[in-house]
Amino acid sequence: MSQLFNALWIEEDAAQHFQRRIIQRSIDDLPAGEVLIEVHWSSLNYKDALSATGNKGVTRHYPHTPGIDAAGIIVETQHPDWQVGDPVIVTGHDLGMNTSGGYGRYVRVPASWLVRCPENLSLQTAMLYGTAGLTAAISVYRLRQHAILPQNGEILVTGASGGVGSIGVGLLAHLGYRVVAATGKPEAKPLLERLGAHRIIGREELIDLSPRPLLKARWAGVLDTVGGDILATALKSVDYAGAVTCCGLVSAAEFATSVFPFILRGITLIGVESVEFPADERAILWTLMANEWRFPELESLMTVTDLETLNTVYIDKILHGQVQGRVVVKLA
The missing domain is CATH 3.40.50.720 (NAD(P)-binding Rossmann-like Domain)
Incomplete structure (x- = not known):
C-alpha cells in the first residue's frame, strides 16, 4: 500500500536545531507491525510536546512523528485476535516515542499494544481520556x-x-x-x-x-x-x-x-506508570472509564483541534503551562 497521509514531522538539522511541519508520508514508510490503524483521534500530552521539540530523553532518533495516544479503526491485520474494522485504542508502550505516533493519519503497531474500544465509548472520548x-x-x-x-x-x-x-x-x-x-x-x-x-x-x-x-x-x-x-x-x-x-x-x-x-x-x-501497565488491567480500566467511572462533566475538559493548530499553537501552550484539561486532535 503506497497511500500518502498527513503527519506532523520533527526534523533535526546539522546545527542540532529542531523544526516541525506537516508533511505527507507513505504508509510503506511506517515501521513493521502486525496491525495497521487509521487514526481518527489523538491527544496532546506533555511528553508529546517534549518529543516535538527535540527532547532526546523522550525520542532518541529524528526525524519522527510524535503522539503517544491514538484511537482509530483497523484497516490491515496479521493477527487472528483482531479484524479489519475493529475500533481500537493505543496508549503507551513505545508509540510516539521512538515508534511513529498518533500525529499521523496511520500507525502500524504490534497487536499486543491494542485495547478494544469499549462499546459505550467513542473514539473521540477515548482520546479525551488518553494517557x-x-x-x-x-x-x-x-x-x-x-x-x-x-x-x-x-x-x-x-x-x-x-x-x-x-x-x-x-x-x-x-x-x-x-x-x-x-x-x-x-x-x-x-x-x-x-x-x-x-x-x-x-x-x-x-x-x-x-x-x-x-x-x-x-x-x-x-x-x-x-x-x-x-x-x-x-x-x-x-x-x-x-x-x-x-x-x-x-x-x-x-x-x-x-x-x-x-x-x-x-x-x-x-x-503509577501507564506505559507498560498490564494489558488485562488496562482493559478493565477502559471498561470502567466507559461506564461506571465516566463522570458527567468529562466533556467540559475537551478542546478540539486539528494537526495544523496543534503544531502552531498547542504544543507551545502546554510547554508553558497554558493548557487546562485536555486537547484532543482530529486526524480523520
Whole structure:
C-alpha cells in the first residue's frame, strides 16, 4: 500500500536545531507491525510536546512523528485476535516515542499494544481520556486497592488543572470522595468546581520546607501529579495508613523526605506508570472509564483541534503551562 497521509514531522538539522511541519508520508514508510490503524483521534500530552521539540530523553532518533495516544479503526491485520474494522485504542508502550505516533493519519503497531474500544465509548472520548485519563484511573484504582475509600476523609489532588489532575478530580468526585484540588492557576477554579471539587487551594499551601518530619494529618490519600516539594509535604501530611500515588514531575523530579511518615503512620507511596501497565488491567480500566467511572462533566475538559493548530499553537501552550484539561486532535 503506497497511500500518502498527513503527519506532523520533527526534523533535526546539522546545527542540532529542531523544526516541525506537516508533511505527507507513505504508509510503506511506517515501521513493521502486525496491525495497521487509521487514526481518527489523538491527544496532546506533555511528553508529546517534549518529543516535538527535540527532547532526546523522550525520542532518541529524528526525524519522527510524535503522539503517544491514538484511537482509530483497523484497516490491515496479521493477527487472528483482531479484524479489519475493529475500533481500537493505543496508549503507551513505545508509540510516539521512538515508534511513529498518533500525529499521523496511520500507525502500524504490534497487536499486543491494542485495547478494544469499549462499546459505550467513542473514539473521540477515548482520546479525551488518553494517557492522562488512563494514568488518573490507575491512580484511583491503586488508592482503592489500598482501601482508601470515600469515608476515610479528604483526598488531595495536586496539579489539579492539568490533564491527569483534572480527570482525577472529576473521577474521584464522581465516586463519592471529598476532593481537595490544588492548583497554581486561580483561573481554573470554575472548572474544578464544575468537576466536583469539595475545596480548592493554592499550591503554595502545600509546600513545607521546615525540618519537621511530620505535619498535622490532613489527607486520607493523595493523587500527586507534580512531584518535588509538594509531594514531600504531602507525604508528611497523610493520615495513618493513608496512601499517595505519584505519577508526575512537573514541579521537580527530586524530593526530600524521611522515613517517619512510613514508620510512624504506616503510609504507602505508590508509583503509577501507564506505559507498560498490564494489558488485562488496562482493559478493565477502559471498561470502567466507559461506564461506571465516566463522570458527567468529562466533556467540559475537551478542546478540539486539528494537526495544523496543534503544531502552531498547542504544543507551545502546554510547554508553558497554558493548557487546562485536555486537547484532543482530529486526524480523520
